[in-house]
Amino acid sequence: MMNLTLKIWRQKDANDKGQIVDYPVSDISPDMSFLEMLDVLNQELIEKGESPVAFDHDCREGICGTCSLYINGRAHGPSTKITACQLHMRSFNDGDTIYIEPWRAKAFPVVKDLIVDRSSFDRIQQAGGFISVNTSGNTQDANAIPIEKHNADMAFDAATCIGCGACVASCKNSSAMLFVSAKVSQFALLPQGQVEATDRVLNMVKQMDDEGFGNCTNTGACEVECPKGISLENIARMNREYLAASFKG
Amino acid sequence: MSILDSKIPEGPLADKWTKHKNDINLVNPANKRLIDVIIVGTGLAGGSAAATLAELGYNVKAFCFQDSPRRAHSIAAQGGINAAKNYQGDGDSTYRLFYDTVKGGDYRSREANVYRLAEVSTNIIDQCVAQGVPFAREYGGLLDNRSFGGVLVSRTFYAKGQTGQQLLLGAYAAMNRQIGRGKIKMYTRHEMLDVVVVDGKARGIIARNLVTGEIERHSAHAVVLGTGGYGNAFYLSTYAMGSNVTAAWKAHKRGAFFSNPCYTQIHPTCIPVSGDHQSKLTLMSESLRNDGRIWVPKHKKDVEAIRNGSLKPTDLAEEDRDYYLERRYPAFGNLVPRDVASRAAKERCDAGYGVNQTGEAVYLDFAAAIERYGKEQAYVKGLNVDDKALVTKLGKEVVENKYGNLFQMYEKIVDQNPYETPMMIYPAVHYTMGGLWVDYNLMTTVPGLYAIGEANFSDHGANRLGASALMQGLADGYFVLPYTIGDYLAHDIRTGPIPTDTKEFDEAEQKVRGDIDKLVNNKGTKSVDHFHKRLGKIMWNKCGMARNEKDLKDAISEIAALREEFYKDVFVPGTDNEYNEELAKAGRVADFLELGELFAKDALEREESAGGHFRDEYQTETGEAMRRKEFQYVSAWEYKGQPSEAVHHKESLEYKNIEVKERSYK
Secondary structure, eight states: OEEEEEEEEEOSSTTSOOEEEEEEEEEEOTTSBHHHHHHHHHHHHHHTTOOOOOOOOSSSSSOSOOOOEEETTEETOSSSSOOGGGOBGGGSOTTOEEEEEEOOOTTSOEEETTEEOOHHHHHHHHTTOSOOOOOOSOSOOTTSSOOOHHHHHHHHHHHTOOOOOHHHHHOTTOBOHHHHHHHHHHHHTSGGGSTTHHHHHHHHHHHHHHTTOBOOOOOOHHHHHOTTOOOTHHHHHHHHHHHHHHHHO | OOSOOOOOOSSOGGGHHHHHHHHSOOOOHHHHTTOEEEEEOOSHHHHHHHHHHHHHTOEEEEEOSSSSGGGSGGGGOOSOEEOOOOTTOSSOOHHHHHHHHHHHTTSOSOHHHHHHHHHHHHHHHHHHHHTTOOOOBOTTSSBOOBOOTTOSSOOEEOBTBOHHHHHHHHHHHHHHHHHHTTSEEEEOSEEEEEEEEETTEEEEEEEEETTTOOEEEEEOSEEEEOOOOOGGGGSSSSSOTTOOSHHHHHHHHTTOOEEOTTOEEEEEEEOOOOOTTOOOOOBOOGGGGGTOEEEEESSHHHHHHHHTTSSOGGGSOGGGEEOHHHHHOTTTGGGSOHHHHHHHHHHHHHTTOOOSTTSOOEEEEOHHHHHHHHHHHHHHTTOOTTOHHHHHHHHHHHHHHHHHHHHHHHHHHHOSOTTTSOEEEEEEEEEESOEEOOOTTSBOSSTTEEEOGGGBOSSSTTSOOTTOHHHHHHIIIIIIHHHHHHHHHGGGTTTOOOOSSSHHHHHHHHHHHHHHHHHHTOBOSBOHHHHHHHHHHHHHHHSSSSBOHHHHHHHHHHHHHHHHHHHHHBBOOSOSSSOOHHHHHHHHHHHHHHHHHHHHHHHHHOOSOBTTBOBTTSBOTTSOBOOOGGGOEEEEEEOOSSGGGOEEEEEEOOOSSSOOOOOOOO
């Protein structure tokens, strides 16, 4: 069992200035997930009549992309290729001090405590992250166009982005290039995505810029902290798509 | 004559859906622009319905409690989606998918609905591929399939262990296109807290903005609930933390009958509970049973040695292992349906053969698969098939390619490497087959109120087969509701916008405000989770994998007492005009405390065993579920104030195209 000191960002709402507040927690089992450790803290706060720490979470199995904690200066904490909900307390030692903060980015304003507003990500997807095909029941047979396995696999790898925002939080420029390039790449690698390729990349990049995300300087922190291991190659691919589209467009 | 009219079209089974589509009313494109539809929930069912209705021209308002529609819990579905494409040429057909689904549901689902589901299944795959969903492919570039429990063909399409994610992102993308066009107005971080019924028709909802706490009125000509299942009544489950029954329960209180609440799927392969702190359980996909073999030791002494750490499972000799599924069900082996596999695990653990400290775990072992694949690869590559280290290495690569993300998930949670030692698994609550009663058009007993996906009851009977939830969610949303809702909305082309300044909206809003006031001003002493955990214990111990009359009667009185205590002693910190997760949770748990009682009451009424509902009193000599002909009906409960006063209605089930026989997987 472990005793820990938590230093948690508390901010009442978007207009509040916010500050770090210290909370001791005790009897933490190494088998607990990080969020379960926060549950323990919150139950104690509720029992004392204090306001529990607000944090985003839902599936608690690393796929919904809701949890968004900046732990000891790293998105989703000290391990790689996992989300905060998959992080377990066995990654920490008795007596540790743990800093817990929200994602920090202009395009992700704080809602409360550790919760941020990531609707900018949705708006980027709305600008072009789709293939324009209506539901009809008479699209061509799914096997009509064979797709090279290698490309299909790469498209899948890009498509596994969970939209959590760790890439933005980790980037010194708060760039969303990894997020945007993942969707652009998924469709660029598939024949279905070719028809709208030009508009897609131009519109999504424009929306990304309008939302206030920074530029990419190829540092690669995003790739390291991405819980799904989305590759930097996607950014290169998007840049090629963008260049080609700019000449055409 | 039952008051429930299922509105199943006349004619031969295979022609019903086509005939129905030809017979029902249509709304012309110009008139669709005059009609508003509210959709609550943005998972596979709600998301696909929202996109399709918006494409058709309706004005859609979509609601989800998450911060983005992409985060609905369909995202977590792992294994795959069934479709009767017969790409493998292994004898699959629409009829066979229909047959497997009805049999898998233990002959407790509606024939016509299931046939339609099987019929449109192939369209789903075509549609998703057109949307750019990256399904797994073979080297020839064509789509790959795998096999799931309870069937003898390979009809499951998949994208590694993230099929739900890829399909949901497909529906999300289709929604985004319509949001961009202004045809869907998206309300995120909003929770529906009531349905507004005007002149007997669903005409809107009351929703709470979870960020500001504002109570909002939204009107429409029809309301669609795609709000998922109610498995979180058990507290511990594979559902997301926020998954809840509130929307469906509020609809129930406004007149929608609730069907078969006791039909719950307890999934056989989940990571076992590790302690009291546990907040949720994690599924290990059924697809793992394609290659994993399930076993426990044959002898108690080995069980003891494994539990106290003196024996490693990998060191136990082959002849000392009991591959109990292969032993009991030679025809289907490790790929028996979920209800059967779960009960078999419980049987072994209850008999004292569980392999972890709590005695509630069995092994899922990949050693044989690693060796088999390794030899295959060594042979293909012209390498030495007797080189053990090489074979293991090659085999691990194949297994990683197939299930890598699942193995990684397991290792992160349990801190053991499943490539080296067998996984430990135990059943957990995963899905609910019961839900709001709907007719063939997916309309509830409240005109204009629809329920789709897991929120309704219609297609899976008493047990759902693997990879069929994604199929049903998308079938309902893409290919069924968009037709059937038109039949109803055709009568609304002259209605005009529905006003929200009416007495019905006043009344509903007042009720919602009253409920919230009661919770935030209750000066109790115990947290919401305290009550939720206690409810979960009652549900798991008395309404879980095996049920009996005494336990169910106890559960009914205990849940009623717990509910009373909840309202006396619950403490909700904070106020109602801010982001307040405890307040949202309190409202959800209040509804679970009512649903839980109805659940037990339904289980008590059903004096038979069928699928996921197993009554100790009704089993065969070999311990299999014993169905009873006199219970060949759908239960539909009508709300009358308290769960104890709910009125029971029956829709009898007829099977004209399939012979009802003993459900055997031997």
